Amino acid sequence: MMLRRRFQWALQCRLRQDEDSMIPAEAFRGNVAAQLHYAAGLSPAEASVVLESRLEDQTWTAAPALWVEVACGVDRHSGRSGMATALVARLARQLMGVPIRADHHDFLPPVFAELIAAPSTAASIGPVLDPLVGWIAQSAKAGDAGLVAKILNATRSHLSIVAGIRDRSIETLSQIFGLRSQAESSKDRTAQEQSAQEQHLLELRRRTDLLRSFVPLAQWMIEKGAAELRQPGQGPLLAMLLECLAEGKPAELQLVLRFLSLQSRSEGSVGTQYMELFWQVAERVLEEGAPGSLICELVAALYRGNWWAEHCSHPLEVPEKLPRASQAILQGLVDGRFEAIAHGSNDRFHPVTWRLAFQHPPGQSKPLRFLTVSPLFRALEILGTAAGETNAPTAVADWAHHLVKEWIRLHGLRARKDLEPLLKLTAVPGLGAAVATGLKEALEAAPLTDDTPLALRLLNELGGTPDALRAVLTLELERPDFTRRNTASLSWLQDEFRRVLHLPWTEPVFGIDLPRMFQGARDVRFAALPQEAQVEVRGDCVTLHEPSYQQMVASISDKEELLATAMLYFLHEWVHVQQNIGQKRMVDLLREAAGESTLMQLDLSADHAAAQLTRRVEPRWSLAWLKDLQSRSLLGYPAGRGHTAASRGRKTTRLISLRLDYLVRTASRTPKWFSTLGEGYVFVDLSPGGGAMFLLVSGPPLSVVDHTRLSSEQTAFLTAIMDEREEQGDRLAELDALLRISFRFS
Numbered sequence: 001m002m003l004r005r006r007f008q009w010a011l012q013c014r015l016r017q018d019e020d021s022m023i024p025a026e027a028f029r030g031n032v033a034a035q036l037h038y039a040a041g042l043s044p045a046e047a048s049v050v051l052e053s054r055l056e057d058q059t060w061t062a063a064p065a066l067w068v069e070v071a072c073g074v075d076r077h078s079g080r081s082g083m084a085t086a087l088v089a090r091l092a093r094q095l096m097g098v099p100i101r102a103d104h105h106d107f108l109p110p111v112f113a114e115l116i117a118a119p120s121t122a123a124s125i126g127p128v129l130d131p132l133v134g135w136i137a138q139s140a141k142a143g144d145a146g147l148v149a150k151i152l153n154a155t156r157s158h159l160s161i162v163a164g165i166r167d168r169s170i171e172t173l174s175q176i177f178g179l180r181s182q183a184e185s186s187k188d189r190t191a192q193e194q195s196a197q198e199q200h201l202l203e204l205r206r207r208t209d210l211l212r213s214f215v216p217l218a219q220w221m222i223e224k225g226a227a228e229l230r231q232p233g234q235g236p237l238l239a240m241l242l243e244c245l246a247e248g249k250p251a252e253l254q255l256v257l258r259f260l261s262l263q264s265r266s267e268g269s270v271g272t273q274y275m276e277l278f279w280q281v282a283e284r285v286l287e288e289g290a291p292g293s294l295i296c297e298l299v300a301a302l303y304r305g306n307w308w309a310e311h312c313s314h315p316l317e318v319p320e321k322l323p324r325a326s327q328a329i330l331q332g333l334v335d336g337r338f339e340a341i342a343h344g345s346n347d348r349f350h351p352v353t354w355r356l357a358f359q360h361p362p363g364q365s366k367p368l369r370f371l372t373v374s375p376l377f378r379a380l381e382i383l384g385t386a387a388g389e390t391n392a393p394t395a396v397a398d399w400a401h402h403l404v405k406e407w408i409r410l411h412g413l414r415a416r417k418d419l420e421p422l423l424k425l426t427a428v429p430g431l432g433a434a435v436a437t438g439l440k441e442a443l444e445a446a447p448l449t450d451d452t453p454l455a456l457r458l459l460n461e462l463g464g465t466p467d468a469l470r471a472v473l474t475l476e477l478e479r480p481d482f483t484r485r486n487t488a489s490l491s492w493l494q495d496e497f498r499r500v501l502h503l504p505w506t507e508p509v510f511g512i513d514l515p516r517m518f519q520g521a522r523d524v525r526f527a528a529l530p531q532e533a534q535v536e537v538r539g540d541c542v543t544l545h546e547p548s549y550q551q552m553v554a555s556i557s558d559k560e561e562l563l564a565t566a567m568l569y570f571l572h573e574w575v576h577v578q579q580n581i582g583q584k585r586m587v588d589l590l591r592e593a594a595g596e597s598t599l600m601q602l603d604l605s606a607d608h609a610a611a612q613l614t615r616r617v618e619p620r621w622s623l624a625w626l627k628d629l630q631s632r633s634l635l636g637y638p639a640g641r642g643h644t645a646a647s648r649g650r651k652t653t654r655l656i657s658l659r660l661d662y663l664v665r666t667a668s669r670t671p672k673w674f675s676t677l678g679e680g681y682v683f684v685d686l687s688p689g690g691g692a693m694f695l696l697v698s699g700p701p702l703s704v705v706d707h708t709r710l711s712s713e714q715t716a717f718l719t720a721i722m723d724e725r726e727e728q729g730d731r732l733a734e735l736d737a738l739l740r741i742s743f744r745f746s
Contacts, residue, residue, distance in 0.1 A: 040070045095108075109150040137220045211240075239277075251715070269307070500567070501523075549566060579602050627661045627665065632732065639723055659735055663739055
């Protein structure tokens with residue numbers, strides 16, 4: 001207390017002494033902005049007197065942005081970099097605890113930039129910076145997301161990326177993230193190399209320590225700043241969030257990657273200087289169960305941005321250090337997830353990435369299976385070219401063996417013209433034996449024909465020569481396929497749908513007039529419709545897309561479930577016609593307009609209408625049972641390589657909404673708001689970054705009836721639930737348990 005009084009007395013004496021030689025404050029008659037402009041032209045010492053006076057009497061608030069601008073200049077030129085005396089630091093202490101106002105958006109970002117601008121203040125910045133960050137993280141509301149983004153961007157621009165990430169090896173980052181020991185990394189290095197490495201580590205550690213102070217704002221941003229993070233061009237900000245959270249929860253990192261996947265333009269991409277950081281993060285989230293499709297989607301976006309093929313395929317260079325990321329990229333190649341970024345003769349991604357893959361044999365624990373011919377054909381072409389080069393990849397023979405078996409698995413042994421690409425491989429020195437081995441294994445696994453023994457003898461005697469392969473391919477090596485479609489089941493469904501047309505629909509159901517919807521049609525038939533159409537009226541006949549119903553017949557064995565699923569689908573697609581989105585062209589236009597949330601609502605409305613109509617057709621089926629069936633059917637069509645990040649989010653929200661609707665209707669104790677549901681349906685709204693998840697009813701009126709707050713782990717689970725992946729447990733059971741706990745259903 002005594003020291004504080006002495007400091008205040010000394011300050012007052014100094015103020016009186018300096019003010020004697022300057023224009024007094026009274027002369028400005030309360031015009032703070034004019035006095036601050038005047039102070040900007042004074043010496044640093046004189047300007048400090050004015051700034052401190054305005055700070056003491058709180059009149060700086062009349063022109064806060066100008067005060068900060070002048071104070072930053074004084075702090076930089078006066079050398080008062082210590083946190084105890086810097087003007088900006090004193091202002092920061094005064095700010096803490098007050099409500100955030102609109103004018104804070106103008107002057108807080110430069111305050112942060114000034115606090116971290118001088119490297120000499122790094123050791124003493126914590127006592128000021130940490131409480132200031134904590135105050136903003138506690139006080140900011142969702143409407144302040146723009147302010148938090150400005151603060152983080154201002155901080156990012158003042159942190160030298162040169163001293164931090166650029167040109168640092170993956171081993172350096174591994175040490176920072178605790179993945180390798182210092183002793184291990186310095187082994188076999190000279191003393192000079194070790195000294196340089198230690199200096200690099202020190203620079204990166206300083207940056208990491210400073211970024212650690214911003215972790216609360218990074219967490220706030222992914223939880224409450226979803227709208228801001230979805231805006232175009234936020235790639236650099238998201239990269240900074242990855243840096244801040246690099247040592248945190250994998251679930252939080254996965255959410256940042258989700259936001260990155262929504263950045264569709266090149267300016268929203270991550271800079272190449274963050275390559276090592278990105279791949280370390282990718283490895284961590286994959287280890288915690290994130291789907292490889294997320295990483296493949298991001299790689300495709302980064303390649304469209306400013307990454308080279310070598311950046312995108314880096315894990316394949318070091319598969320022992322990044323095994324899961326390496327496997328994800330390899331699986332993406334096999335699944336054809338990168339076909340959209342190929343540009344004919346200008347495509348570097350596939351040749352570079354496949355050549356790296358050919359350096360190591362294909363994995364044995366999880367065999368790679370191609371889904372379509374196109375990516376396999378591309379792999380065979382690149383393999384043939386790479387195998388003929390001087391420095392051929394080391395595992396081309398192993399890959400030739402595997403790709404030959406995959407080609408035959410997709411084509412069979414009877415389609416001789418489709419086996420021609422294998423002939424090209426036999427012309428490459430060193431690959432003939434691998435081709436012959438793959439062909440022999442395929443013959444031995446296939447049903448025996450009269451020509452199979454002769455084919456095996458030819459391969460044994462002539463090896464993998466082009467002549468041997470041509471001789472083998474002239475033989476009958478596969479039995480004819482006499483499989484026929486199940487016309488009986490389709491005829492049964494056809495009769496059931498005819499019955500729907502002829503039912504006496506006396507009143508609208510969920511606002512839908514059935515006789516008008518069917519446009520006077522009296523009959524139903526199946527046919528292959530063009531342009532992805534599912535239903536259309538031809539004269540007095542409703543025509544349904546036959547392949548969709550054939551798939552149901554082939555995959556659903558229970559007759560009751562088959563009928564209900566087919567009926568729901570039939571009526572759902574008819575409702576889409578009434579919604580004017582029956583044509584694929586309209587859906588594409590909505591997606592062009594970024595209308596995924598609109599599409600989600602149209603789908604949920606059609607789901608509910610179809611369930612209500614189906615219940616009228618078969619009263620023995622409860623609405624809850626139909627909702628359960630709809631959600632289970634939807635889960636059978638996960639988000640694959642043809643879905644954008646936005647459409648993945650739409651499918652996820654739709655599934656969660658259908659499950660909630662089912663859970664509400666089967667709860668032993670219905671919630672208080674259940675009476676407001678009426679004939680409507682339940683749906684949710686949530687952000688890819690977590691935070692609040694809202695439960696709404698369709699109305700009228702549309703209303704929020706409940707909400708919950710999601711942890712980063714819960715959000716990571718929800719956002720990945722519709723991703724294409726190998727099944728691990730009962731996803732619906734886990735989802736139901738989470739929703740019951742979150743919204744207190746029993």
